[in-house]
Amino acid sequence: MAARSLSTSPMSCRCGIARATGTLVVPADRTDQTAYAGAGLRFYVTRRFFVRAEYRTHMVFTSRNENEEIDEWKIGLAFFY
16 A cells, blocks of 8 residues: 555644644735825025925725825935035
């Protein structure tokens, strides 16, 4: 008689470490549409130096029951010559 493998499980075990052969977590849906609105200010400290502040609110239209809202704040310094 030929030897048969009795293991039909999707899990295998070697040296005490279990390795899964299937996907355990569903990947995130990355095809959602987005929109954003924002406003910003620019303040000139000198003729060649300014400070910038910006606010944006992002809306992610998901396929779930709730849409996601993400707020973004930026502050920047710039100079030029």
